[in-house]
Amino acid sequence: MERLKPYYPVFKFVIVFGVLYILLSLAYYGYLQLEYTDYNYPDPITAAVSRQTQTILQWMGYDAQIYNAPGNPSVMLFIDDKIVFRVIEGCNAVSVMLLFAAFVIAFAKAYKKTIFFLFIGFVLIYLVNLARLISLALVYTRLPEYQTIAHDIAFPAIIYGTVILLWIYWIRKPKKA
Known part of the structure; x- marks a missing residue:
């Protein structure tokens, strides 16, 4: 057991992330069941x-x-x-935001900064998703031969790439001098 002690922070992160993601997903599922x-x-x-x-x-x-x-x-x-x-x-993009939030909260230290970063991240993800839908509409109407590539590969890569870049920023937050 002593050999695993250095990995406790990793285990804690994975457990917190997993539990949060499941709870957030269940709450969202409940939201979707409303009329x-x-x-x-x-x-x-x-x-x-x-x-x-x-x-x-x-x-x-x-x-x-x-x-x-x-x-x-x-x-x-x-x-x-x-x-x-x-x-x-x-x-x-709500499911993407939930994944983003579970990761950020699992990696959180200070709650004010976490809430601020979550807000900024949600807004950015929402705007990227809105741009994705507009761009998809343009691709579907002007370049229909690229529908599958745009929908299945390019735009998911952009929205998930945005989330990954936000996560990297969150992990490696610049320190104030």
């Missing part, structure tokens, strides 16, 4: 990111519209009356 109005369907966060995607595309000059998908917990995005894609719960 929402037609306006906030399938859930308020997915509805908000869908509306914001539509608004930004409209600002960019596209005839973008969103409609709730009947019978599916998703929002359909149309450009020029043609369906581009469906925005599902997984497109709102």
Whole structure:
């Protein structure tokens, strides 16, 4: 047992991270089980990111519209009356934020700095995800031959890459001189 003592901080991190991620995921699952109005369907966060995607595309000059998908917990995005894609719960980046939060909290020392960093991280992840949805809409409409690469490889790499860079920054926080 004595030989494992140097690894206790690693074990503690893994246990705290795992327990936090499971608890946060269960809480989010409970949130998704609630019934929402037609306006906030399938859930308020997915509805908000869908509306914001539509608004930004409209600002960019596209005839973008969103409609709730009947019978599916998703929002359909149309450009020029043609369906581009469906925005599902997984497109709102909350599960990515939960993974980010579990890691940051498991590595936390000071609570004020942790809360501030979580806030900054959530905002950045949300904005990167919003840019991802807008970019995907553009790829789907202008470069449809790259849909699969963009959706399955490039944009997940960007959003998870952002999270990894935030984690690295959190671990190696610059010290004030």
